[in-house]
Amino acid sequence: MKKIRLALLSGGVSSEREVSLNSGTQVFEALDKDKYTITRYDPKTDLPKLVMDAPILDAALIILHGPFGEDGTVQGLLDLLDIPYQGAGVLGSAAAMNKLVAKRLYEGAKVPTPPYLSFYIKDDINISEVVGSLGLPLVVKPACAGSSVGMTIVKHQKNLAAAIKLGFEHDDTLILEAYVKGVELTCGVLGNDTLEALPVIEIIPGDAHEFFDYKAKYVAGETQEICPARIDEPTRLKVQELAILAHKALFLKGYSRTDMILKEDTLSVLETNTIPGMTATSLFPQSAQVGGYSFSALLDKLIQLAIEENKRTNLRRAR
Numbered sequence: 001m002k003k004i005r006l007a008l009l010s011g012g013v014s015s016e017r018e019v020s021l022n023s024g025t026q027v028f029e030a031l032d033k034d035k036y037t038i039t040r041y042d043p044k045t046d047l048p049k050l051v052m053d054a055p056i057l058d059a060a061l062i063i064l065h066g067p068f069g070e071d072g073t074v075q076g077l078l079d080l081l082d083i084p085y086q087g088a089g090v091l092g093s094a095a096a097m098n099k100l101v102a103k104r105l106y107e108g109a110k111v112p113t114p115p116y117l118s119f120y121i122k123d124d125i126n127i128s129e130v131v132g133s134l135g136l137p138l139v140v141k142p143a144c145a146g147s148s149v150g151m152t153i154v155k156h157q158k159n160l161a162a163a164i165k166l167g168f169e170h171d172d173t174l175i176l177e178a179y180v181k182g183v184e185l186t187c188g189v190l191g192n193d194t195l196e197a198l199p200v201i202e203i204i205p206g207d208a209h210e211f212f213d214y215k216a217k218y219v220a221g222e223t224q225e226i227c228p229a230r231i232d233e234p235t236r237l238k239v240q241e242l243a244i245l246a247h248k249a250l251f252l253k254g255y256s257r258t259d260m261i262l263k264e265d266t267l268s269v270l271e272t273n274t275i276p277g278m279t280a281t282s283l284f285p286q287s288a289q290v291g292g293y294s295f296s297a298l299l300d301k302l303i304q305l306a307i308e309e310n311k312r313t314n315l316r317r318a319r
Helices: 017-030 047-056 073-081 090-097 099-108 127-134 157-168 214-218 233-249 283-290 295-316
Strands: 004-010 036-041 059-063 116-120 138-142 152-154 173-178 183-191 201-205 223-226 254-263 266-273
Touching: 004 017, 004 047, 017 036, 017 059, 017 295, 036 047, 047 073, 059 073, 059 295, 073 090, 090 099, 090 266, 099 116, 099 173, 099 233, 099 266, 116 127, 127 138, 127 157, 127 173, 138 157, 152 157, 157 173, 183 233, 183 283, 183 295, 201 283, 233 254, 233 266, 254 283, 254 295, 283 295
Parallel strands: 004 036, 004 059
Antiparallel strands: 116 173, 138 152, 138 173, 183 201, 183 254, 201 223, 254 266
16 A cells, blocks of 8 residues: 655644644654654744645645644645645635634624623723623633633733733633633544544642633643543533534634633533644544544544545536
């Protein structure tokens, strides 16, 4: 059997560069070398080489997070080069990366999400009116940052201005969202046209973390993750249903992971990740493992889905 010539993209120029490089190394180690001839590319330095190599590449795995990797930019380049890649295309990647756009698409698809306000960096923000509208605590987060970078939970009105200032250091658009305290859940979705909801994970950040922040995500031992989640069957089904609904609302393909909060009997969708963390112990691979996919088998599945989707979308390409 002829080996698939695979481009593995990791690194990049976002604030999540180091996480991406680590993920890329673990993905490289997990890939079956009998199936793939793998070349690694760092978009920070290797884009010219990627362009030159495009005619001999069969597929790409994008292991990038945040701007200039998860937001449709790299996806657009790969589309132009006719290299199949896993996950969402330009539209879905851009929509999910921008939390404000995602919120509006959720609302249109009847996906429940916490109340929010949005502000541009040049807007005059009336602190008292914001608190009057959303109450306290509330969450301040940049519209287009990933891994909870620049995000703050504000419990006292006097701290809101500083949280807004921090948020604007990472993006020119902010979302201020009502804080919902409850059980943190996440659910992966796998597939192109036929979608499979993976087992639900319950996330319990350590006592040092108010929420699933950057350190809680990436430092070993900071967070407890339970899969399958300790929820009843009707709730599990509802979580999986919402994960698929959110996936469809954002025009995604291949895979995604949607984060939610369960408060009493009510679920609220927080956001959807189009390139979830891809170390062997990351949430999506953990869930896939419980669902019957080893890390290596999961990567095989994502590459297969990428090639299938490329064949379908190539019908649009002029010949």
